[in-house]
Amino acid sequence: MQGNYEDYQPLQDQLYFSQAKIIKELAEKGPCVIVGRCADYILRDRKDVLNVFIHADMEFKKKHCMERRQFPEGNAEDMIRRRDKLRADHYRYYTDQKWGDSFHYHLCLDSSMFGIEKCVDMIEDA
Numbered sequence: 001m002q003g004n005y006e007d008y009q010p011l012q013d014q015l016y017f018s019q020a021k022i023i024k025e026l027a028e029k030g031p032c033v034i035v036g037r038c039a040d041y042i043l044r045d046r047k048d049v050l051n052v053f054i055h056a057d058m059e060f061k062k063k064h065c066m067e068r069r070q071f072p073e074g075n076a077e078d079m080i081r082r083r084d085k086l087r088a089d090h091y092r093y094y095t096d097q098k099w100g101d102s103f104h105y106h107l108c109l110d111s112s113m114f115g116i117e118k119c120v121d122m123i124e125d126a
Helices: 011-029 058-067 073-095 116-125
Strands: 052-055 107-110
Touching: 058 073, 107 116
Parallel strands: 052 107
Antiparallel strands: none
16 A cells, blocks of 8 residues: 555644645735744745744743743743743754744844833834
């Protein structure tokens, strides 16, 4: 019995390539906002893309996560560090680049300095 190459890919790879296909299709249809998913890399050859990286200091991240009830107060910092490490590992695996490296973005914003609403305003202005 013969199968397709896709049949033998790890599930995580299948998910990435499916997401990449959807991201490209969305970009073809018109303006859209895509958060994460290596979209900056997937759409790197397009000229009509604005790549933005938003970061914050740990205190801001903890406060934000606890306000949104994502993590219990005692575990917030550990969970944030783990989540960021997973993001960085995922990004490096699929792009062979460093997650958060300003070279890959048109705009890098510190939401702990400007606040979320001001970051939104700056992105809209850009």
